[in-house]
Amino acid sequence: MSTYGSFPASRPRRLRTIPAMRRMVAEHRLHPAELILPAFVREGIAEPVPVSSMPGVVQHTRDTLRKAAVEAVEAGLGGIMLFGVPEHKDATGSGGTDPDGILQVAIRDVKAEVGDELIVMSDLCLDEFTDHGHCGVLDSEGRVDNDATLERYAEMARVQADAGVHVVGPSGMMDGQVGVVRAALDAAGHQDVSILAYTAKYSSAFYGPFREAVASSLSGDRKAYQQDPANARESLRELALDLAEGADMVMVKPALPYLDVLHRVAESVDVPVAAYQISGEYAMVEAAAANGWIDREAAILETLTGIKRAGANMILTYWATEVARRLR
């Protein structure tokens, strides 16, 4: 009795006592419709090829990609983001603008399979298609030529939209890319195709496994066009430019090492904000879990919840279908 006064007056633990209470007071919850599955489709293969640095992820055949799209619909996903891996690469990435190139074929396949039940998105970048692995075409000194690359992106946007894509995702970090892509789409009568702008895209070590996934031959790095991890304010400048150029949605990438950037972007816009949980983020969790060092399922949900809490409306994650099934 005499010590009652020294007990805490406030007890936050009351709201953590049982699962039903924790569920009711949760500030954020994940939903399948906000998850987007990035998927790789490789030209000229008869069987899917596992990506060794991303256990559970494959380079799809045209056929298995269609199946993955159907599974995505069944799991209630919001969308699928397609990446093409062409059989032949060249200096200008001509496969990226060939109407019968693997990415365009894949867009048509997926649209034929799932129609408008899933938002079909495509990576709009040249690195999957160039033999030097850069996101654009090179000038005579071997640097990525911004404005010459924009011409290629305009063409890519047109062929991807002709193939039926709902959303294009310009990811090459060329200055002016959103404006050029918007103009190209509009000029071709594709006013309803949206742009998910890779607004803040950092030059990250965590893209490593993706390079295997798209069989990239990049030597060197992308530091002359992707952002420096040391900079956050710069993302707000990229954001203002992308919005002025016509971005419908904006994205921060990678996710986990850049939650502060994601938060700042989410606080300052009135368009939907996406985050891309990239290949290296996936690989880290899978590798630690395979060693028995972390609880795989719990870690996956924790990373996604953290990304949501930081302000993402949509999350691109290689776990999308698995997690969506678990959420149902």
Ligand code: PBG
């Ligand atoms: C560019 C692109 C990349 C990724 C998505 N789009 C590679 C890069 O910029 O180096 C990386 C995605 C991932 O690592 O999961 N086409």
